[in-house]
Amino acid sequence: MGIFHQDVIQLEEAGLYRQLKELRSQTGPKVIVDGKKLLMLASNDYLGYCSHPAIKQAAQKALHTWGAGSGSSRLISGNTAIFRDLEKKIAQLKGTEDALVFSTGYMANMGLLTAVAEKGDVIYSDALNHASIIDGCRLSRAQVEIFPHRDTDALETLLEKGKQFRRRFIITDGVFSMDGDLAPLPRLTELATAYSAQLIVDDAHGTGVLGSHGGGTAQHFALEGQVDIIMGTMGKALG
Ligand SMILES: Cc1ncc(COP(=O)(O)O)c(C=O)c1O
Incomplete structure (x- = not known):
């Protein structure tokens, strides 16, 4: 941590030091976080669309039709119809x-x-x-x-x-x-x-x-x- 050591200690002491939790499943009402099965009450996936079958299917179709990227910014040549x-x-x-x-x-x-x-x-x-x-x-x-x-x-x-x-x-x-x-x-x-x-x-x-x-x-x-x-x-x- 070098020059930031003291800042990190201060954050820890103030209860403000944040660490990333690892999700081991797609997001939804029930998830696996750090190996534990939990109810998800913290996400912004208000309508459950992240894992909705119709949305996943549409994303797959778009990937098939349009590829993984548009190859450029929209102002150059990446402005696809989608x-x-x-x-x-x-x-x-x-x-x-x-x-x-x-x-x-x-x-x-x-x-x-x-x-x-x-x-x-x-x-x-x-x-x-x-x-x-x-x-x-x-x-x-x-x-x-x-x-x-x-x-x-x-x-x-x-x-x-x-x-x-x-x-x-x-x-x-x-x-x-x-x-x-x-x-x-x-x-x-x-x-x-x-x-x-x-x-x-x-x-x-x-x-x-x-x-x-x-x-x-x-x-x-x-x-x-x-x-x-x-x-x-x-x-x-x-x-
Ligand atoms: C009110 C508000 N505006 C903007 C953003 C930024 O959106 P994004 O996460 O897509 O960058 C957020 C995300 O947390 C937000 O809550």
Whole structure:
């Protein structure tokens, strides 16, 4: 451990030193971890799609048709039709104009925030937003204003004070990843409209499980079409 020895000891003493557990079975309600049979209550595979027979079959078929990789980035020559079909389906599920697929949710937040926000802009971010949002905000070089968790009054005060910025964004998890509570989307959409801000919702945990058709947090609140940008992940309810 060399130069990190002391840091590791401090983490261990604080009960924050994490080690990887080894799964010896595919994920599902019952798993084998470190040789023990356990009930899985910690995963994000909310609908059991990771090991659903239809999904495994579709993945096998896609592998057979398209091979193991696309051979290049999408901008060069790797933009296979299967990506476009997927994006159209996601846009349909979310009730949005269009969709863009990234390789992970983390990359989606990086790509999104660095594309839409820059120096001279401001991002209002809920204090309990996911780490990938925090990193994306930093990388965008926009000013970041953190508002207390779900506190729309505090957010309004910040919006009132920040009229000099060129573009303004409000960003929140739809369903918060640690506590499972919901963003106050009805009030956030009102504030975004009143203060000409763009509302961005990270719906990693709402996608597939909230709303009448699994469309997510906006659908749950009957606010489809009123959130400017929705981000989601395919590594949770979608398996
Ligand atoms: C709210 C939220 N956003 C983004 C991510 C990142 O998604 P991924 O694991 O696909 O990189 C996660 C994953 O834990 C998350 O919980």
